[in-house]
Amino acid sequence: MSDNSIDRLPLYVAAAGVVLTLTVAAIGGLDPAIGALAGAIVATLNFVGFKWLVRRMVGGTPTGQRSAAFMLAGKMALVMVVCWVLLARLEIHAVGFAVGMSALFLGFGLGGASLAAAADASDEQTPATEEG
DSSP, X not given: OOHHHHHHHHHHHHHHHHHHHHHHHHHHOHHHHHHHHHHHHHHHHHHHHHHHHHHHHHHSOHHHHHHHHHHHHHXXXXXXXXXXXXXXXXXXXXXXXXXXXXXXXXXXXXXHHHHHHHHHHHHHHSOOOOOO
16 A cells, blocks of 8 residues: 555545444434544544554654654553543543544545555556566
8 A cells, every 4th residue: 555545544534434423413413423523533633643653653763763652652542531531521422422433444444445446446457567
């Protein structure tokens, strides 16, 4: 998968979040939809942060890699705190929030399938070269 393909994955996650939020709004009303929207935003930002940190760990200097690994642990803690604040303090609808968070997995699945299909289509259009 190219860097350009990986850069598009957050768009698939966000799109899945929009679809899930609209579905929850149609089925459950406003409160669950607000929870789903909050979950979708957290899921999308979580992946964007993860992607940025992994790029620093893979392509950076050894010092940068170590600091990115520590920041990854901090990002995980931050996501847990954000989820706690949303659910316990702001009392966001828990089921709606869980549905919104599932946008991460749905977006990966749809994005991966779409990008794989696009790669297969481009392979079929490229003429094969014969060796020998």
